[in-house]
Amino acid sequence: xxxxxxxKAAPPRRRRKEAxxxxxxxxxxxxxxxxxxxATRLDDVAAQAGVSKGTLYLYxxxxxxxxxxxxxxxxxxxxxxxxALVAGFKGNSEDLLRxxxxxxxxxxxxxxxxxIPKLVFAEARNFPEIAAFYQQEVIQRGTALIRSVIERGIKxxxxxxxxxxxxxxLVMAPVLMRMIWRHSIDCCAAAxxxxxxYFDEYFGIMLRGLRAERKAS
Amino acid sequence: xxxxxxxKAAPPRRRRKEAxxxxxxxxxxxxxxxxxxxATRLDDVAAQAGVSKGTLYLYxxxxxxxxxxxxxxxxxxxxxxxxALVAGFKGNSEDLLRxxxxxxxxxxxxxxxxxIPKLVFAEARNFPEIAAFYQQEVIQRGTALIRSVIERGIKxxxxxxxxxxxxxxLVMAPVLMRMIWRHSIDCCAAAxxxxxxYFDEYFGIMLRGLRAERKAS
DNA sequence: ACGGTTAATGACTGAACGGTCATTAATTTA
DNA sequence: TAAATTAATGACCGTTCAGTCATTAACCGT
Numbered sequence: 001x002x003x004x005x006x007x008k009a010a011p012p013r014r015r016r017k018e019a020x021x022x023x024x025x026x027x028x029x030x031x032x033x034x035x036x037x038x039a040t041r042l043d044d045v046a047a048q049a050g051v052s053k054g055t056l057y058l059y060x061x062x063x064x065x066x067x068x069x070x071x072x073x074x075x076x077x078x079x080x081x082x083x084a085l086v087a088g089f090k091g092n093s094e095d096l097l098r099x100x101x102x103x104x105x106x107x108x109x110x111x112x113x114x115x116i117p118k119l120v121f122a123e124a125r126n127f128p129e130i131a132a133f134y135q136q137e138v139i140q141r142g143t144a145l146i147r148s149v150i151e152r153g154i155k156x157x158x159x160x161x162x163x164x165x166x167x168x169x170l171v172m173a174p175v176l177m178r179m180i181w182r183h184s185i186d187c188c189a190a191a192x193x194x195x196x197x198y199f200d201e202y203f204g205i206m207l208r209g210l211r212a213e214r215k216a217s
Numbered sequence: 218x219x220x221x222x223x224x225k226a227a228p229p230r231r232r233r234k235e236a237x238x239x240x241x242x243x244x245x246x247x248x249x250x251x252x253x254x255x256a257t258r259l260d261d262v263a264a265q266a267g268v269s270k271g272t273l274y275l276y277x278x279x280x281x282x283x284x285x286x287x288x289x290x291x292x293x294x295x296x297x298x299x300x301a302l303v304a305g306f307k308g309n310s311e312d313l314l315r316x317x318x319x320x321x322x323x324x325x326x327x328x329x330x331x332x333i334p335k336l337v338f339a340e341a342r343n344f345p346e347i348a349a350f351y352q353q354e355v356i357q358r359g360t361a362l363i364r365s366v367i368e369r370g371i372k373x374x375x376x377x378x379x380x381x382x383x384x385x386x387l388v389m390a391p392v393l394m395r396m397i398w399r400h401s402i403d404c405c406a407a408a409x410x411x412x413x414x415y416f417d418e419y420f421g422i423m424l425r426g427l428r429a430e431r432k433a434s
Numbered sequence: 435a436c437g438g439t440t441a442a443t444g445a446c447t448g449a450a451c452g453g454t455c456a457t458t459a460a461t462t463t464a
Numbered sequence: 465t466a467a468a469t470t471a472a473t474g475a476c477c478g479t480t481c482a483g484t485c486a487t488t489a490a491c492c493g494t
Contacts, residue, residue, distance in 0.1 A: 013473075014472090015472075020471090035343060036343065038256060041450085041452085042452065043452095052474060053473085053474075054454085054472065063452070118339060119339070121398075121401040121402065122253065122335060122339030122401070125401060126256055134402070162422075163410070163414050165410045165414075166410045166417075166418040169394070169395075170422060172394075173390045174390040177389075180338050181338075184337075184338040184341040184342060184348075185337070185338065185348050185351070185356065193380070193383045198383045198386065201379055201383040202383075206426065209421065209422030211425075230441080230442055231441095231490080232441050232489095233441090258482085269444060270443085270483085271441095271483095271485085274484080279483080280482070
């Protein structure tokens with residue numbers, strides 16, 4: 001039994017004004033993804049970060065502000081990166097879609113932050129402020145990004161003519177559902193299908209489904 | 218001002234032992250879908266059904282029991298119907314998949330009960346009992362149902378050889394995501410795409426993606 | 435009409451949680 | 465080293481909610 005006799009001796013306070021915000025959003029991400037928004041207790045976030053609840057309120061005005069910070073830090077940069085990829089891409093649109101989806105999966109889906117979309121979908125109704133925020137900062141940019149890829153493919157005659165708005169959602173759905181499964185019923189191994197196989201089949205179906213038919217000469 | 222002078226006169230009690238359970242599950246469905254599981258207050262469910270909270274506990278042991286009753290009443294019968302469709306189907310597998318997906322959408326997705334999957338995905342982590350229940354009674358049967366259709370198609374050489382487990386999830390994803398959108402960020406009109414268009418494009422891509430390539434003679 | 439049965443009620447309990455603020459102590463400055 | 469500054473604390477408040485139970489009243493048989 002180390003640390004005797006007072007095992008519960010209060011650890012010394014540390015003043016670390018600079019490092020706190022990042023530590024707190026990291027801790028918050030952990031707990032939000034684990035518990036959801038409403039069910040996250042700020043005491044738990046504080047404990048996870050090794051500080052008291054009071055300290056949390058020193059850096060963030062409210063639970064909502066804390067959540068927004070987590071999203072801005074974890075998702076928005078990935079979107080910016082995706083936009084850059086699309087803007088500068090030279091090859092065919094199939095490859096672009098592949099790279100974009102794969103990149104987004106690696107940056108978001110496969111990370112802890114990949115638990116956030118589930119949370120937002122789940123609790124949007126109960127927290128309209130958060131829904132509006134996420135709509136603006138993530139969904140609008142995300143769908144615009146996919147749309148630009150689909151339209152590029154159609155314009156270059158690599159993809160069939162399809163209803164772009166619908167297809168944008170169809171392309172995103174399997175990726176989003178993969179994130180959702182991973183963070184809900186069967187943690188980390190949705191029905192025993194590994195990521196590689198899942199994405200292989202995803203591209204196999206999606207790209208065959210989008211490909212412009214080769215007109216018999 | 219009708220009903221004067223005591224506008225707040227307590228409405229008379231009514232004893233309706235037979236009708237209550239169905240009324241209560243209907244009210245519960247409404248509130249669960251609106252608020253989610255944890256955020257649903259049993260007082261609200263009772264109010265929605267026009268009874269007091271005490272009455273609710275007369276018919277259901279707990280919130281959990283109430284929720285299970287809602288699922289058993291609203292989703293399980295649709296699965297049974299789907300199983301019957303597949304078991305007796307004579308045509309080709311493309312048409313079977315079409316009918317199954319369309320039928321499930323009409324029976325579940327387009328109804329209020331279509332809000333339940335979102336809720337389960339969202340809160341499975343926090344309520345393991347409910348996750349296990351839903352896994353057993355819905356997910357297992359649902360995935361088995363889709364799997365049987367995919368396998369049928371491959372066996373009859375109507376579909377390509379694919380990784381069945383992965384494709385089962387890929388086929389379900391767009392339908393599930395449609396339900397989720399509908400009950401979260403943009404209520405009832407996911408990004409301005411109507412159901413008909415969405416499902417047209419869904420089948421267009423999925424079936425093209427699954428179809429066995431016609432070997433050049 | 436009246437007494438017995440039981441469906442229905444709603445005030446109450448105990449636990450939980452977001453947010454506050456007076457107090458404490460680490461660090462800096464003089 | 466002593467005073468000033470401010471980061472950090474945690475007890476506390478008001479509110480919310482699942483579940484309980486003593487009381488009330490609707491219905492039924494006689």
